[in-house]
Amino acid sequence: MQAFLLSTAVIFVAELGDKSQLMAMTFAARYRARDVLLGITVATALVHLASVGIGYAIGDVFAGAQPIIEILAGVAFLAFAAWTLRGDELTDAEAAKARNSTGLAIVAVGTAFFLAELGDKTMLATITLATREGWLGTWIGSTLGMVAADALAIGVGALLGRRLPERAIKIGAAVLFAVFGVVMIVSGARAL
Template identity: 50%
Template sequence: MLTAIVISLAVVFVAELGDKSQLIAITYALRHRWWVVLSGVGLAAMLVHGLSVTIGHFLGLTLPDRPIAFAAAIAFLLFAAWTWRSGHSGDDGDIRVAEARFVVPAIVSSFVLAELGDKTMLATVALASDHHWAGVWIGATVGMVAADGVAIAAGAVLHRRLPVRFLHNLASVLFLSFGVWILFDAALGMRWAAVAATGSVATIAALAMAVGAVRRRPVPNVLVRR
């Protein structure tokens, strides 16, 4: 069992580095308290890898990729709209949502949908077929929480150094990009369209935020002597 824990932890931690789940963790950390995000990640990791272990060790089934991808794409597009609306519904103060009863379910659902059929889940399924199922579950869960914890720390640092409204806009754009990518790539199987659409979204968003920053820049008072 100890061997299964160590191997699963190492495999999942490495697989999560640079993966979309880390970007999702950063996105949530831009808006919410780190312990709320980490709690959601922990619950999602337990669910996802529990399902992986069940599939790999007990059932030997495969998941329907495209229906899950469509559901994930729709969820991220809804998260993008929700984030944008919440970021523009108040003032520029600290408008992070601190109540975990609303935030944690959103975090858990988005992580579960993003991880279903992902390489991390497939790796856990493979490990569970050859190693102790409980050890794989524990190791994979800890590995995912550790990797995404690094991303959450990065998001918390950014939150202290950048304006709140900018962070909300950035989070909304990231959610929108995730949704567009998953829709075209995983759901429709059109990688070229996914690259083009996601690149277009990122470019338009960057230009819009740049224009907004210029417009909000205070105009210096210039005294003209006569």
């Protein structure tokens, strides 16, 4: 349960202000919200399943070095905080691709999200969490956290349009990442 709750919260925060949220809003302008969410969910579940597999294997190999892994995970979360402040931009080409996708909505959205998430901070955060938490809870929680954040983006975007306080969202998410990072570093250092 701890892995589920932690990964849900961390990935939700990681997704705030991410280009995936911008993609979700763009797709929602063209397709039904239900189809967009279904495509996001399938793509996220697949990417995060691979992520927890990688993280679980890394954690298993380095099981005796858990405090060091925790410190490294904390440093990674501080890097994610900086990455979040830097921000992600949806390029004109990516926005056009989202608007002009043909075929089934779920396939178009799922494929775009799958490719966009490979190597993204949410994938890396999921790998990091899976090195120290249970794989199943991390997988389900990280998938739920990302889908919830993207659903929020679709809903809020539909209501407020482009008047979202993007800078405030980025700063809040970066602060939460930094707090998670510091807590992990302190916890790992105490265990040494």
